[in-house]
Amino acid sequence: MKTLLKASGLTKRFGGLTAVDNVSVDVNIGEVVGLVGDNGAGKSTLIKMVSGVYQPDDGEIVFDDKKVTFNGPREARDLGIETIYQDLALAENLDVSSNIFLGREIKNRYFGGVINTLNRNRMREESSKVLDRLDIHIPSLAQQIRNLSGGQRQTVAVARTIYWNAKLVIMDEPTAALGVSEQRKVLTLVRTLCEQGVPVIIISHNMQDVFAVADRIVVLRRGKKVGELLAAKATPDEVVSLMVGAEAVHEMGVIPKALNGTVEPA
Template sequence: MNSTPIYEARGIVRSFGSVRALQGADFDVRPGEVSALIGDNGAGKSTLVRILAGADTPDEGEIRFEGAPLTLTNPTDARDRGIETVFQDLALANHLNPIQNMYLGREVMRPGILGRLGFMERAKMRAHGVEAFASLGATVRDFDGAVLGMSGGQRQAIAVARAAAWASKVIFLDEPTAALGVVQTKGVLDLVRRIKDTGVGVVLISHSMPAVLEVSDRIHVLRHGRRVAVYQAKDTNVEELVGAMTGALDGREDS
C-alpha cells in the first residue's frame, strides 16, 4: 500500500455563526486504502466531508491533492479530479433506471448533428454500465426498472457503484450501511473492498464500529472538530475507539 497521502486536509476550520464545527481538523487518505472517519454526533465529520467533496468551503486551513494545494469551489471541481462522494441521501433520480442514474449528467451523445440535437448513445451506455456494475460486484437485478421500486440495499449498491465507476482517485461513502440489514450490509462492504482493490482511496464515514473494523486499514477519530487519534484497524478494538470518541481515553497517532 502506498503510504503517501493522495488527499489531505490540514488545519481545517469551519464555523456556522457562533458554532465552530471544525477547529483545525486534519485528515488524509492514501491510494488503495480504506480510511474510516468516525466520531460522535457533532464531531464535524459531515462538515469535513462536504469540504473535501467541494460542497462547502473552509474558513481556514489547506487542502492538498497529490501533494499540491487545491482549492475547490464546487463538487464539479472535485469530480474533475476523480473524487466522488456518496452522501446519505444517495442523490439517485428515483424515476430513472440504474444505467440512466449512472450516466446522469455524463450522458454519451451521438457524434455530429445527432448529438447536438440531443440523441444519446443508449446502447453504448447500457453496455458500459452493465459491465461497470458487474466488475464491482454490484448485483443489479433489473437494469430497466426505476430505482424507486428497489430495496434499500439495491439502491445503496447502485449509488456506490455509480460513484466508483467515475472515481479514479478517492471516493467518500457517508454511512453506506445505515438502515441496511445484515445481508445488504455485507454486500456493500464487499463492494468497498473491491473499490479499494482498484487502487482508489476509500473514505468510510460510519457509526457502525464492527463495519469500520472489518474493512478499514486506518481509523481517524474526530472529536469536537479536531482529529484526536489515528489507529491501525488491526491493532484496535471497539472499546478503544469509543474511548477516543468520547474522550475517556487519550488517542494516539499510528502511521
C-alpha cells in the same frame, strides 16, 4: 504507499461554533479510512470541505500532489473526489443505467447535432461493464431505482462514481439504512474499490462496520481530532472511549464507586 489526500489543519466555523477545529487527515492509496465520532462531532463538515461543498476557514488540501481549493463540489468531482451522501442523489423514476449516466448522458447525434436522442444501448453496455468490474449483480439494468433495495441503490451510486473515474470515494454513513446482508455487500464493495486502487473514506457510527472495513480509524470529538488508530491494533472499546471522551468514561467509572461509598459524589 502513495498519499493521495493530505488535508492539514482544516477548520470550519459556523457563526460562533467551530464545527471542525484544526483537523488533519491523510488518505493513502490502498487503504480505507474510517471516520468516526458522535453526532455533531464534525464528520460531515470535514468531508464537505474535502469534497468542495464548504470552503475551509483555515487549513489546506493537497490532492494528488497538488494544493487545491474548490469553489464547489463540481471542481472536486472533476479532480476525481466523489462523495456519496446518505440520500444518494439517485433519480427514483429512472433506470439503473440512466442513473449511472445522470447529467452526463451518451447521445446519438443526427444532422450535425440538431437532433439528439439518448443512446440507451451504449449506456446499458457501459453500465453493465462497470457493474461487472465491481462484481455487482443487479437483475435488470432496465429496473427503475425505486424498485431496488437500499443496498442495490448504494451499489449503483458507487458504480456511478467509478464509471466517472473517481480517484477517492467518500461515503457518509453508507450502511445506516441497510439490512445485515446488504451492509455486508456494501462493505465488500468498499474493499473491492480499495483493492482496485481507489481509497475510501467511510463515515460510520457502527463499530462493527468500521472494524470490518477500515485500515485506519480517525476519531473526531466536538470538532477536534482526538485519535488515529490502526484498526488491526485497536479495539472497538478504545475507539468508543475516544469518541465519547475521557470525562464520560470517567463518569461511567465513578457512578458505581460513588454508590459503593468509596468516592464522594460531586
